Amino acid sequence: MSWALLLGLLAALLLLLLLTRRRSRRPGEPPLDVGSIPWLGYALEFGKDAASFLTRMKKKHGDIFTVLVGGRYVTVILDPHSYDAVVWEPRTKLDFHSYAVFLMERIFNVQLPHYNPNDEKAKMKPTLLHRDLQALTEAMYTNLCTVLLGDTTEMGSGWHEMGLFDFSYSFLLRAGFLTLYGVEALPRTPQSQAQDRSHSADVFHTFRQLDLLLPKLARGSLSAGDKDLMCRVKSRLWKLLAPARLASRAHRSSWLESYLLHLEEIGVSEEMRARALVLQLWATQGNMGPAAFWLLLFLLKNPEALAAVRTELEHSLSQEEQPVLQMTTLPQRVLDNLPVLDSVLNESLRLTAAPFITREVMVDLALPMADGREFALRRGDRLLLFPFLSPQRDPEIYTDPEVFRYNRFLNPDGSEKKDFYKDGKRLKNYSMPWGAGHNQCLGRGYAINSIKQFVVLVLTHFDLELISPDVVVPEFDLSRYGFGLMQPEHDVPIRYRLRL
Ligand code: HEM
Ligand SMILES: *[C@@H]1O[C@H](CO)[C@@H](O)[C@H](O)[C@H]1NC(C)=O
Numbered sequence: 124m125s126w127a128l129l130l131g132l133l134a135a136l137l138l139l140l141l142l143t144r145r146r147s148r149r150p151g152e153p154p155l156d157v158g159s160i161p162w163l164g165y166a167l168e169f170g171k172d173a174a175s176f177l178t179r180m181k182k183k184h185g186d187i188f189t190v191l192v193g194g195r196y197v198t199v200i201l202d203p204h205s206y207d208a209v210v211w212e213p214r215t216k217l218d219f220h221s222y223a224v225f226l227m228e229r230i231f232n233v234q235l236p237h238y239n240p241n242d243e244k245a246k247m248k249p250t251l252l253h254r255d256l257q258a259l260t261e262a263m264y265t266n267l268c269t270v271l272l273g274d275t276t277e278m279g280s281g282w283h284e285m286g287l288f289d290f291s292y293s294f295l296l297r298a299g300f301l302t303l304y305g306v307e308a309l310p311r312t313p314q315s316q317a318q319d320r321s322h323s324a325d326v327f328h329t330f331r332q333l334d335l336l337l338p339k340l341a342r343g344s345l346s347a348g349d350k351d352l353m354c355r356v357k358s359r360l361w362k363l364l365a366p367a368r369l370a371s372r373a374h375r376s377s378w379l380e381s382y383l384l385h386l387e388e389i390g391v392s393e394e395m396r397a398r399a400l401v402l403q404l405w406a407t408q409g410n411m412g413p414a415a416f417w418l419l420l421f422l423l424k425n426p427e428a429l430a431a432v433r434t435e436l437e438h439s440l441s442q443e444e445q446p447v448l449q450m451t452t453l454p455q456r457v458l459d460n461l462p463v464l465d466s467v468l469n470e471s472l473r474l475t476a477a478p479f480i481t482r483e484v485m486v487d488l489a490l491p492m493a494d495g496r497e498f499a500l501r502r503g504d505r506l507l508l509f510p511f512l513s514p515q516r517d518p519e520i521y522t523d524p525e526v527f528r529y530n531r532f533l534n535p536d537g538s539e540k541k542d543f544y545k546d547g548k549r550l551k552n553y554s555m556p557w558g559a560g561h562n563q564c565l566g567r568g569y570a571i572n573s574i575k576q577f578v579v580l581v582l583t584h585f586d587l588e589l590i591s592p593d594v595v596v597p598e599f600d601l602s603r604y605g606f607g608l609m610q611p612e613h614d615v616p617i618r619y620r621l622r623l
């Protein structure tokens with residue numbers, strides 16, 4: 124940095140110091156903490172490791188407080204009994220779109236004319252439920268077989284080595300891409316499937332480069348080198364997902380058809396449509412792979428859990444007429460009757476799902492807390508719920524909350540456990556990996572089916588093991604709080620082979 128620039132920065136900072144009238148807490152408002160750096164407040168600490176920062180603030184101020192983060196006053200609520208009061212407020216009071224629009228523009232360069240998120244959601248919703256969900260689930264199994272079994276067969280017999288994160292993320296994203304965006308040709312031929320494998324691998328590798336830059340991109344802290352890379356990666360993705368290129372694909376999902384129609388109706392240009400499709404690739408595919416990674420890793424690290432899942436699976440599959448190795452789809456009744464696997468999935472998500480649930484305060488209002496207190500919120504501030512800390516990792520709700528217990532969501536008789544308490548009161552929502560209220564995940568059913576199919580496919584068709592059995596579960600990449608599923612700081616090597 125040159126001296127002139129440094130001096131300029133110092134002068135600007137000084138000016139800021141003099142100009143900012145420090146906000147003070149008014150009667151009835153939550154505790155206010157502006158930190159010691161003018162304007163920035165706690166932005167650096169928040170960006171570095173949001174969970175530790177918010178835990179520290181909770182110890183200092185309790186479960187509601189307001190902090191200054193990069194010029195914005197953010198009121199944080201960490202009492203899960205009080206979340207309902209926030210997530211169902213109408214948009215005129217607490218708006219849930221402006222932050223999404225900000226991310227959409229900043230990260231994906233998407234600007235839609237006459238953008239109405241409610242309308243968009245209403246159109247998308249039916250394409251991810253009921254009969255369409257069934258069609259997606261079936262297509263997903265076929266595509267998982269294409270990429271997973273196809274790749275492995277192509278590589279030849281014997282053991283293959285790979286990182287478990289790479290393994291889970293790439294196969295789920297590639298199959299997910301083929302399921303939603305269509306395949307090369309129908310009926311499938313060996314040639315078209317080879318094409319599906321290489322094209323989807325190209326999409327994954329390009330997507331993953333963007334995914335890695337995402338936290339920095341969202342905070343606006345990319346280096347010059349990062350920026351170059353990002354531009355190249357984005358334009359490559361826009362080409363790969365260009366509507367003209369997708370037009371010739373077969374077996375496109377009704378989700379894609381209806382989304383493209385919607386974009387056309389609101390008059391979105393061809394170029395902007397490609398960008399919107401890249402945004403959707405991230406929204407739909409960014410979490411399944413990481414979720415499957417943690418699930419498989421917890422199973423590999425907990426032999427008792429793995430044995431319980433295997434026993435349940437063998438029992439369930441033994442009731443089917445056809446052996447699993449010959450099935451071209453997994454019957455929904457099999458997927459729906461795996462309570463141990465459900466508990467394992469929910470436990471994995473409890474430990475690793477860390478989305479921010481945010482709202483913009485549109486008018487001055489009084490927020491009622493579940494314990495009877497009421498707090499005044501100021502127009503223009505932002506609200507933040509962080510279920511990762513509570514309920515998900517709250518020691519009052521879960522004993523040893525940081526420990527993976529595969530049967531945490533099962534009663535001793537094997538039925539689903541639903542009673543969890545805080546402050547002596549039963550919780551309605553004790554884990555919120557899918558978000559809450561108005562913006563709950565629409566793809567939940569499809570995501571759950573897909574992850575379960577992937578795990579079943581891996582457990583029935585492969586031998587899979589950790590290369591070093593006593594490897595420790597990696598720490599989180601701490602820059603990713605807020606985006607959804609956490610990713611590991613580094614990958615975990617495994618070996619796998621087709622079981623014949
Ligand atoms: C493990 C996998 C997944 C997790 C943990 C997850 C989680 C979430 C969360 C937390 C939100 C709320 C975001 C917000 O607050 O704005 C969300 C929204 C959404 N998800 Fe998922 N998701 C997953 C997979 C999927 C899949 C596979 C699809 C579709 C095929 C999907 C479609 C959507 C859509 C369309 C929304 C937007 C809803 C809105 O506009 O408010 N998700 N997801
Ligand atoms: C797991 O969570 C899903 C919803 O996210 C729920 O429908 C299901 O009943 C839960 N199952 C268990 C065993 O906890």
Ligand SMILES: *[C@@H]1O[C@H](CO)[C@@H](O)[C@H](O)[C@H]1NC(C)=O
Nearest residue numbers: 206207210551552558559560
């Ligand atoms: C919690 O679950 C109940 C239904 O069990 C639902 O009505 C409510 O909106 C949920 N609250 C949140 C914050 O998701």
